[in-house]
Amino acid sequence: MTSYSNSNKKYSKILHETVNKNYRKRMIINKLVTVFAIVCVIAAIIPLGSILLEVVKNGASAISLEFLTQPQGSIGSGRGGVGPAIQGTIIVVGLASLIGAPVGVLAGIYLSEFAKEGKFADSVRFFNDVLTGLPSIVIGIVGYVIIVLAIGSFSVFAGAISLSIIMIPIVVRVTEETLKIVPYSLREAGHSLGISKARITLSIVLPSAKNGILTGIVIAISRIAGETAPLIMTILGTSLFFTGITGPVDALPLRIWRLASQPYESAHAFGWGSALVLILMILALSVGLRFLAQRRSFKVAI
Amino acid sequence: MTSNSKNHRNISSLFVMRKKRGDRLFYGLVIGAAGYTLLMVALVAFSVTRGSIDIFSAEGIGFVFQSNWNAVEGRESFGAFPYIIGTLLSSAIAMAIGVPISLAIAIFISEIAPPRIGTPLSFITELLAAVPSIIYGLWALFVFRFWVRDLIEKPLYDVFHGSIPFFAKTPFGLDIFTAGIVLAIMIIPIISSICREVMRVVPDSQREAAYSLGATRWETVRMAVFPYVKSGLVGAAMLGLGRAVGETILVTMVIGNVIGPGAIPTSIFSQGQTLASLVANEFNEASSDLHLSALIALGAILLVLTMGINIVARLLVKKKIKVSSGAKSQ
Numbered sequence: 001m002t003s004y005s006n007s008n009k010k011y012s013k014i015l016h017e018t019v020n021k022n023y024r025k026r027m028i029i030n031k032l033v034t035v036f037a038i039v040c041v042i043a044a045i046i047p048l049g050s051i052l053l054e055v056v057k058n059g060a061s062a063i064s065l066e067f068l069t070q071p072q073g074s075i076g077s078g079r080g081g082v083g084p085a086i087q088g089t090i091i092v093v094g095l096a097s098l099i100g101a102p103v104g105v106l107a108g109i110y111l112s113e114f115a116k117e118g119k120f121a122d123s124v125r126f127f128n129d130v131l132t133g134l135p136s137i138v139i140g141i142v143g144y145v146i147i148v149l150a151i152g153s154f155s156v157f158a159g160a161i162s163l164s165i166i167m168i169p170i171v172v173r174v175t176e177e178t179l180k181i182v183p184y185s186l187r188e189a190g191h192s193l194g195i196s197k198a199r200i201t202l203s204i205v206l207p208s209a210k211n212g213i214l215t216g217i218v219i220a221i222s223r224i225a226g227e228t229a230p231l232i233m234t235i236l237g238t239s240l241f242f243t244g245i246t247g248p249v250d251a252l253p254l255r256i257w258r259l260a261s262q263p264y265e266s267a268h269a270f271g272w273g274s275a276l277v278l279i280l281m282i283l284a285l286s287v288g289l290r291f292l293a294q295r296r297s298f299k300v301a302i
Numbered sequence: 303m304t305s306n307s308k309n310h311r312n313i314s315s316l317f318v319m320r321k322k323r324g325d326r327l328f329y330g331l332v333i334g335a336a337g338y339t340l341l342m343v344a345l346v347a348f349s350v351t352r353g354s355i356d357i358f359s360a361e362g363i364g365f366v367f368q369s370n371w372n373a374v375e376g377r378e379s380f381g382a383f384p385y386i387i388g389t390l391l392s393s394a395i396a397m398a399i400g401v402p403i404s405l406a407i408a409i410f411i412s413e414i415a416p417p418r419i420g421t422p423l424s425f426i427t428e429l430l431a432a433v434p435s436i437i438y439g440l441w442a443l444f445v446f447r448f449w450v451r452d453l454i455e456k457p458l459y460d461v462f463h464g465s466i467p468f469f470a471k472t473p474f475g476l477d478i479f480t481a482g483i484v485l486a487i488m489i490i491p492i493i494s495s496i497c498r499e500v501m502r503v504v505p506d507s508q509r510e511a512a513y514s515l516g517a518t519r520w521e522t523v524r525m526a527v528f529p530y531v532k533s534g535l536v537g538a539a540m541l542g543l544g545r546a547v548g549e550t551i552l553v554t555m556v557i558g559n560v561i562g563p564g565a566i567p568t569s570i571f572s573q574g575q576t577l578a579s580l581v582a583n584e585f586n587e588a589s590s591d592l593h594l595s596a597l598i599a600l601g602a603i604l605l606v607l608t609m610g611i612n613i614v615a616r617l618l619v620k621k622k623i624k625v626s627s628g629a630k631s632q
Contacts, residue, residue: 029518034410041406041410047446055440104335127343130612131343133548133611135548172339197328226433260439286432
């Protein structure tokens with residue numbers, strides 16, 4: 001009897017110690033992970049803060065009315081501005097978004113709501129993934145071979161099509177992922193009301209996934225707005241304003257790249273200025289769409 | 303009574319018909335859009351094949367393994383090998399730095415930080431995911447490369463004097479290492495904001511279950527959150543890798559742009575060239591059709607490379623899918 005009680009006590013003590021030791025170890029690991037995460041956040045914020053600081057600091061002094069509206073003066077003179085590049089970016093990106101956003105959302109809806117298990121849906125999903133991972137420079141080559149060579153000149157159209165190819169897979173992916181998060185019970189509720197599947201998708205599923213999809217579209221647009229590589233091969237860049245959809249045009253990223261490789265201080269200042277304009281345009285877009293999303297969701301809420 | 307019920311039937315059948323027609327139209331639209339994505343893939347395959355056919359018939363498969371790059375007429379000779387190595391090395395550096403940091407940031411924002419800190423932080427990362435690569439490039443060229451040169455490369459050089467082969471090279475700041483770090487900086491906001499979005503999907507009940515079993519925060523993340531969203535996390539990293547491998551303009555601005563056999567990196571601090579950066583550098587100045595074709599062929603190799611990465615990543619994702627929700631329950 002005594003021996004049993006004794007051994008029990010001993011075991012319980014050992015057990016207690018092991019649990020305690022184990023507990024301490026787990027707590028230490030937990031603390032380490034927390035510290036590591038905080039260090040990583042700080043490490044990421046430093047360069048990112050520096051980028052914004054430099055762009056604002058160097059860019060603000062370059063910006064003036066002349067800078068925003070005039071074509072570039074002679075190289076190295078530091079006169080004129082990047083007016084054609086701003087105009088070109090708005091035109092090319094706008095056109096690309098008009099093609100890319102609807103096609104992307106519809107294809108995403110297909111994958112999430114309509115696709116049956118089978119080869120077609122699988123291959124759409126598979127090749128969409130492939131397209132997502134496709135380097136933008138390859139898409140520039142596509143624009144060059146398919147459109148530029150065919151119509152014989154660098155053009156706005158080639159640029160817009162290329163950018164839309166970059167945009168669509170991003171939108172498709174985000175749309176599908178977001179729609180999948182919408183609980184199935186919402187769709188069941190729609191079915192129980194006897195309404196059509198198109199109506200269920202458009203009036204129930206899409207609105208509840210709207211913010212996610214809009215964020216995806218904004219991410220896609222800001223991505224293509226800053227895209228440089230495909231534009232090298234499609235719109236070429238020019239110092240003149242927009243001449244037509246089949247003519248070459250300038251764009252901010254392209255202009256920044258060209259300016260940065262010139263050996264003049266004034267060109268670099270212009271580059272920083274263009275960078276600030278580009279960031280502000282993207283920011284305005286993102287804030288604007290977010291505002292829109294919030295206002296709409298207020299209306300649709302009930 | 304009869305007429306009333308007949309009326310009723312008419313209305314309902316009309317309703318059903320309208321419903322069907324609307325459904326069919328909508329179905330046509332969405333399947334058309336899905337088909338359009340396939341068409342684009344076909345266009346990509348077609349144009350890259352067609353553009354690179356000249357060089358592959360001139361150089362054969364040797365194009366992939368040669369390292370000459372000579373565009374002078376009459377002595378044209380092209381090879382892609384140094385740029386393949388440059389691409390792989392710079393992306394490997396970017397992933398090694400970028401993925402753990404992004405994951406840690408996502409964990410911090412979604413699991414550790416109180417909303418008071420997490421919300422502004424997530425706003426910042428979202429904002430920074432939208433910063434175009436050209437701006438990272440501008441910053442890297444005029445600001446960051448001096449940091450790398452003065453803070454990392456010079457001290458390392460002073461200590462080892464180039465005695466460790468992998469780190470040996472005169473510190474300059476425009477090299478594969480800088481390109482890798484800047485790529486990492488560029489993909490961190492992208493990967494971490496996707497990871498965070500994905501982790502937010504995990505229902506709190508999962509976390510509560512883990513906590514109620516006495517799990518620490520890290521154990522909760524590891525055992526309740528990660529398994530739920532593994533495929534999403536791998537997908538996020540995959541997107542980051544795709545961006546790093548294919549990133550053009552940023553790399554062009556900082557990697558040093560060497561061509562020919564000298565572009566095979568002997569250390570991570572040597573100047574290099576990636577497939578994408580060479581295409582960007584020379585595309586508008588291509589001196590002949592063969593030169594242009596060689597550049598497009600570099601694009602083709604890049605395409606195959608990224609497709610390979612995608613397929614491997616996809617297989618991984620497929621294996622790791624554990625929970626799925628939504629319209630199709632599997």
